[in-house]
Amino acid sequence: MSKITDSLAWRYATHKFIKDKEISEADLSNILEAGNLAATAYGLQPFTFVVITDQALKDSLVPHAYGQQHVADNSALVVLAAATNIDEAYITEYTSRIEKVRNLPAGSVDGFKDAMVGDLTNRTPEARLAWAQKQAYIALGTMMAAASELQVDNHALEGFNPDAFDEALGLTAKGLHATVLLALGYRAPEDEWQHMAKVRKNPEQIIEYR
Ligand SMILES: Cc1cc2nc3c(=O)[nH]c(=O)nc-3n(C[C@H](O)[C@H](O)[C@H](O)COP(=O)(O)O)c2cc1C
Incomplete structure (x- = not known):
C-alpha cells in the first residue's frame, strides 16, 4: 500500500478530539498551504479559509451546527467560505496576478480573462455560488x-446552518458564504469512532474500466 492510502485509511471522521492538544503552527500552515495548492477550475480559487482558534468564538458556533460539540472542541476550525462576488473585477484581479507572477506583458491573458468573464458572469448568482x-x-x-499525511485528525462537517455562520462571522459583507467546515486536532482515546x-x-462497485 502506498503512503497516501495508508494515511487515508488511518483517518476517520473524528468526533472527539483531545481537549487542549494543539496542532503546531507549522502543521496548521502546511495543511492550509495544501488547500492553497489545490487545483481549482480556471485556477480562480473562489474561496477563503476562515481559521478559528478562538475558543469563545468556536463555542458560539456550536448551536448553529446542530449542537455538534466537536465544532468547538478541536484545535482549529476551518470554515471554507465560497465567494459570492465573482464578477469582472474579481476575475481581473486574478488575471493581473497571473501576468505579474509569470512576468507577462499587461493584457497578455486577456483572452483567458474574457472567456472566464463570459462563462462565469453569465451564470445566475445561484449557479455561480454552486x-x-x-x-x-x-x-x-x-x-x-x-x-x-501529517497525522493530524480531521472531520469535515456540512451539518451546520450556513446563513447563521455567515451572520456570526460577518461573511456576507466580505462576499463569502460558509460552505463546509473542517475541524482539526488529535483523536481522543475514548472516541469510539476510531x-x-x-x-x-468494493473497487468493482466504484470503478468502471472501459
Ligand atoms: C463534506 C462532508 C460533510 C460531512 N458532514 C458531517 C457532519 O455534519 N456531521 C458528522 O457527524 N459527520 C459528517 N461527515 C463525516 C462523514 O459522515 C464520514 O466522513 C463518513 O461517514 C465516512 O467515514 P470516515 O470519514 O470515518 O471514513 C461529513 C463528511 C464530509 C466529507
Whole structure:
C-alpha cells in the first residue's frame, strides 16, 4: 500500500478530539498551504479559509451546527467560505496576478480573462455560488489528505446552518458564504469512532474500466 492510502485509511471522521492538544503552527500552515495548492477550475480559487482558534468564538458556533460539540472542541476550525462576488473585477484581479507572477506583458491573458468573464458572469448568482462551492470542496479534500499525511485528525462537517455562520462571522459583507467546515486536532482515546471498520464500496462497485 502506498503512503497516501495508508494515511487515508488511518483517518476517520473524528468526533472527539483531545481537549487542549494543539496542532503546531507549522502543521496548521502546511495543511492550509495544501488547500492553497489545490487545483481549482480556471485556477480562480473562489474561496477563503476562515481559521478559528478562538475558543469563545468556536463555542458560539456550536448551536448553529446542530449542537455538534466537536465544532468547538478541536484545535482549529476551518470554515471554507465560497465567494459570492465573482464578477469582472474579481476575475481581473486574478488575471493581473497571473501576468505579474509569470512576468507577462499587461493584457497578455486577456483572452483567458474574457472567456472566464463570459462563462462565469453569465451564470445566475445561484449557479455561480454552486460552482464556487464545488471548488471549495476540492480544497477540503486536499486539506483532509494533507492533515492525514501529517497525522493530524480531521472531520469535515456540512451539518451546520450556513446563513447563521455567515451572520456570526460577518461573511456576507466580505462576499463569502460558509460552505463546509473542517475541524482539526488529535483523536481522543475514548472516541469510539476510531475503532469502527471503514465502510467503502468494493473497487468493482466504484470503478468502471472501459
Ligand atoms: C463534506 C462532508 C460533510 C460531512 N458532514 C458531517 C457532519 O455534519 N456531521 C458528522 O457527524 N459527520 C459528517 N461527515 C463525516 C462523514 O459522515 C464520514 O466522513 C463518513 O461517514 C465516512 O467515514 P470516515 O470519514 O470515518 O471514513 C461529513 C463528511 C464530509 C466529507
